[in-house]
Amino acid sequence: xxxxxxxxxxxxxxxxxxxxxxxxxxxxxxxxxxxxxxxxxxxxxxxxxxxxxxxxxxxxxxxxxxxxxxxxxxxxxxxxxxxxxxxxxxxxxxxxxxxxxxxxxxxxxxxxxxxxxxxxxxxxxxxxxxxxxxxxxxxxxxxxxxxxxxxxxxxxxxxxxxxxxxxxxxxxxxxxxxxxxxxxxxxxxxxxxxxxxxxxxxxxxxxxxxxxxxxxxxxxxxxxxxxxxxxxxxxxxxxxxxxxxxxxxxxxxxxxxxxxxxxxxxxxxxxxxxxxxxxxxxxxxxxxxxxxxxxxxxxxxxxxxxxxxxxxxxxxxxxxxxxxxxxxxxxxxxxxxxxxxxxxxxxxxxxxxxxxxxxxxxxxxxxx
Ligand SMILES: NC(=O)c1ccc[n+]([C@@H]2O[C@H](COP(=O)([O-])OP(=O)(O)OC[C@H]3O[C@@H](n4cnc5c(N)ncnc54)[C@H](OP(=O)(O)O)[C@@H]3O)[C@@H](O)[C@H]2O)c1
Numbered sequence: 001x002x003x004x005x006x007x008x009x010x011x012x013x014x015x016x017x018x019x020x021x022x023x024x025x026x027x028x029x030x031x032x033x034x035x036x037x038x039x040x041x042x043x044x045x046x047x048x049x050x051x052x053x054x055x056x057x058x059x060x061x062x063x064x065x066x067x068x069x070x071x072x073x074x075x076x077x078x079x080x081x082x083x084x085x086x087x088x089x090x091x092x093x094x095x096x097x098x099x100x101x102x103x104x105x106x107x108x109x110x111x112x113x114x115x116x117x118x119x120x121x122x123x124x125x126x127x128x129x130x131x132x133x134x135x136x137x138x139x140x141x142x143x144x145x146x147x148x149x150x151x152x153x154x155x156x157x158x159x160x161x162x163x164x165x166x167x168x169x170x171x172x173x174x175x176x177x178x179x180x181x182x183x184x185x186x187x188x189x190x191x192x193x194x195x196x197x198x199x200x201x202x203x204x205x206x207x208x209x210x211x212x213x214x215x216x217x218x219x220x221x222x223x224x225x226x227x228x229x230x231x232x233x234x235x236x237x238x239x240x241x242x243x244x245x246x247x248x249x250x251x252x253x254x255x256x257x258x259x260x261x262x263x264x265x266x267x268x269x270x271x272x273x274x275x276x277x278x279x280x281x282x283x284x285x286x287x288x289x290x291x292x293x294x295x296x297x298x299x300x301x302x303x304x305x306x307x308x309x310x311x312x313x314x315x316x317x318x319x320x321x322x323x324x325x326x327x328x329x330x331x332x333x334x335x336x337x338x339x340x341x342x343x344x345x346x347x348x349x350x351x352x353x354x355x356x357x358x359x360x361x362x363x364x365x366x367x368x
Pocket of ligand 1: 041042043046125129162163164165166167168169187188189190192207236237238239242243260261262295296297298353354355356
């Protein structure tokens with residue numbers, strides 16, 4: 001049986017390792033993809049250093065795949081040679097930090113002409129998260145295909161995207177703008193405000209400037225159009241002290257708040273395990289009448305329409321139509337697969353990434 005290398009976590013907080021795993025022939029609607037580019041996301045840190053969710057050692061990491069189909073099952077919609085990208089995460093075979101991943105075709109879309117795999121791989125986790133959160137937890141319709149005369153019913157309501165410069169936050173804002181939402185405000189470091197306003201934010205606030213709630217309330221009370229309270233808030237950061245509590249201070253009764261889980265209580269610092277909770281209400285003084293929802297994107301496949309369309313059709317179309325542009329990319333360099341994977345985890349842990357997604361090569365060019 002042939003084998004290929006996969007990056008795995010082998011024990012809580014231990015250095016990553018590369019193991020040889022078996023290379024399987026795809027069945028049914030599955031394809032085998034030679035992973036050329038992948039992304040590292042905070043979930044890799046949460047799992048490798050914090051053991052978040054169920055981690056069974058040795059466990060593969062990575063959920064963003066961009067690569068070339070090298071073998072396809074008899075019912076797969078993609079053929080050998082197709083360039084594809086997708087959110088692949090449910091098993092070690094699907095995980096993306098390995099030379100080959102095997103996944104059903106519904107988890108993948110074709111990389112549109114004019115985009116590189118390095119750019120495309122910034123989408124899957126973020127785009128699916130934003131779409132799922134908006135439709136499932138926030139309750140917006142996002143009809144697909146979008147009717148030409150579509151006007152969102154929530155047009156006058158104010159939407160707060162906390163952490164607008166995060167990889168996910170950028171997609172939330174862009175998707176909302178494309179669907180016609182105008183009353184969007186975001187928090188982000190000052191250096192990202194121009195970009196987020198181009199993406200669709202009516203105003204941005206620097207979350208580092210102390211009490212950001214004051215300027216947000218002042219801004220809302222000065223608006224002539226729309227209502228003056230935040231009706232929807234999306235927490236793209238999930239830090240109890242850094243985002244959840246500050247949001248609880250600015251929302252009032254009637255608001256819906258979607259928090260991307262986990263809520264981080266303590267970051268992973270040198271030799272110290274991070275602390276998380278999956279309860280966004282725990283130890284936070286939410287005003288009465290605020291509906292708080294903890295987001296788990298991994299459930300998006302429960303929606304049959306999205307399972308069939310989100311990655312195969314909507315995600316590639318979002319790039320082609322200009323609904324979204326990819327995140328900026330910081331390319332993680334390193335001599336080996338293991339070096340790149342380990343370095344990416346360290347960069348994320350130290351929060352060295354601002355307004356961009358970490359991406360790195362898996363298969364080298366021409367590697368079979
Ligand atoms: N539950 C789910 O389904 C799900 C799905 C996807 C992601 N997530 C979680 O969501 C979180 C974010 O993921 P990501 O990939 O978007 O992260 P990311 O791109 O790595 O986030 C980095 C950004 O976070 C911003 N930031 C850090 N602390 C902040 C704060 N207190 N307030 C506002 N902005 C802050 C920084 O902004 P500046 O550079 O502007 O300072 C930086 O640009 C992670 O914990 C991830 O695990 C959950």
